[in-house]
Amino acid sequence: xxxxxxxxxxxxxxxxxxxxxxxxxxxxxxxxxxxxxxxxxxxxxxxxxxxxxxxxxxxxxxxxxxxxxxxxxxxxxxxxxxxxxxxxxxxxxxxxxxxxxxxxxxxxxxxxxxxxxxxxxxxxxxxxxxxxxxxxxxxxxxxxxxxxxxxxxxxxxxxxxxxxxxxxxxxxxxxxxxxxxxxxxxxxxxxxxxxxxxxxxxxxxxxxxxxxxxxxxxxxxxxxxxxxxxxxxxxxxxxxxxxxxxxxxxxxxxxxxxxxxxxxxxxxxxxxxxxxxxxxxxxxxxxxxxxxxxxxxxxxxxxxxxxxxxxxxxxxxxxxxxxxxxxxxxxxxxxxxxx
Ligand SMILES: Nc1nc2c(ncn2[C@@H]2O[C@H](COP(=O)(O)OP(=O)(O)OP(=O)(O)O)[C@@H](O)[C@H]2O)c(=O)[nH]1
Ligand SMILES: [Mg+2]
Ligand SMILES: [Zn+2]
Numbered sequence: 001x002x003x004x005x006x007x008x009x010x011x012x013x014x015x016x017x018x019x020x021x022x023x024x025x026x027x028x029x030x031x032x033x034x035x036x037x038x039x040x041x042x043x044x045x046x047x048x049x050x051x052x053x054x055x056x057x058x059x060x061x062x063x064x065x066x067x068x069x070x071x072x073x074x075x076x077x078x079x080x081x082x083x084x085x086x087x088x089x090x091x092x093x094x095x096x097x098x099x100x101x102x103x104x105x106x107x108x109x110x111x112x113x114x115x116x117x118x119x120x121x122x123x124x125x126x127x128x129x130x131x132x133x134x135x136x137x138x139x140x141x142x143x144x145x146x147x148x149x150x151x152x153x154x155x156x157x158x159x160x161x162x163x164x165x166x167x168x169x170x171x172x173x174x175x176x177x178x179x180x181x182x183x184x185x186x187x188x189x190x191x192x193x194x195x196x197x198x199x200x201x202x203x204x205x206x207x208x209x210x211x212x213x214x215x216x217x218x219x220x221x222x223x224x225x226x227x228x229x230x231x232x233x234x235x236x237x238x239x240x241x242x243x244x245x246x247x248x249x250x251x252x253x254x255x256x257x258x259x260x261x262x263x264x265x266x267x268x269x270x271x272x273x274x275x276x277x278x279x280x281x282x283x284x285x286x287x288x289x290x291x292x293x294x295x296x297x298x299x300x301x302x303x304x305x306x307x308x309x310x311x312x313x314x315x316x317x318x319x320x321x322x323x324x325x326x327x328x329x330x331x332x333x334x335x336x337x338x339x
Contacts (some may be wrong), residue, residue, distance in 0.1 A: 128212035145283025178319035214266025215243020
């Protein structure tokens with residue numbers, strides 16, 4: 001019998017997950033203890049609303065007459081930005097009494113490696129990148145995999161076009177080359193100067209979310225679209241040219257033309273290791289006609305004879321950058337521990 005061997009990375013994840021569980025147990029321990037729910041008789045009738053943002057044991061709920069601050073009823077279960085809820089308004093604070101079924105749930109691993117919901121009922125993901133901070137390798141493809149598996153539409157948005165000097169233009173052009181042919185819209189904005197003409201029409205009648213690295217300008221886009229929103233934005237750190245994680249909670253904004261937009265906190269990395277290989281493959285839409293045509297059923301698409309992906313790259317049907325990205329993501333997936 002082979003010895004049980006786990007990689008350094010796996011051991012780290014296990015330790016992090018245990019730390020996360022302990023931390024959560026401590027958080028859960030004080031649930032309710034310091035929360036005084038409003039007197040039932042002072043609450044209004046049950047009404048529908050949508051969750052704007054969550055703050056610990058409270059949340060803001062958007063209804064047809066504005067935003068209501070509410071407590072969460074203790075047996076409510078988890079609620080996140082975008083959830084459709086039933087609530088009862090109060091004089092000061094109301095109560096959320098129920099959550100409706102979610103159409104979609106966008107998740108990502110937190111810093112402990114546990115899956116966390118980012119937002120519910122999203123039908124369009126706007127992937128924001130910028131010349132600075134420079135996009136992490138494979139980031140766009142990672143978001144596209146998540147978006148395809150969510151069954152949502154994707155838009156790729158290049159912000160800070162004012163920073164596109166010759167070198168940055170070459171980098172961006174190379175990075176974006178595969179996407180128009182795949183049917184993903186690529187748009188350009190200059191949020192800091194109100195240059196958002198291409199974005200506004202795409203948001204109508206969608207529940208969209210802005211995602212991307214910290215400092216690419218997601219919140220600046222919200223402020224440009226909705227001058228009344230007046231949300232805090234943060235400069236990049238001088239020496240590292242990275243964002244400072246200014247936005248800490250996802251927040252939903254109703255759009256004047258119909259539809260809603262969610263601003264989300266910037267990420268350090270977007271791990272997909274909670275997915276399996278089939279989900280990653282399904283996330284590369286141009287692979288669908290290719291994968292399954294390989295000579296070997298368990299083909300790893302890594303130089304095997306008769307590999308259909310290899311042939312598709314050679315014939316130009318699959319862009320080599322996308323194939324490289326796919327291989328990189330698959331290698332990063334969490335492998336089950338060997339018995
Ligand atoms: N040059 C330039 N700077 C911009 C543009 N849009 C936003 N910025 C700047 O980029 C910095 C970061 O903007 P934020 O909107 O806070 O970025 P964010 O993506 O919301 O960051 P997190 O909340 O940390 O995820 C701010 O200093 C903005 O003024 C742009 O079009 N051009
Ligand atoms: Mg922000
Ligand atoms: Zn293959």
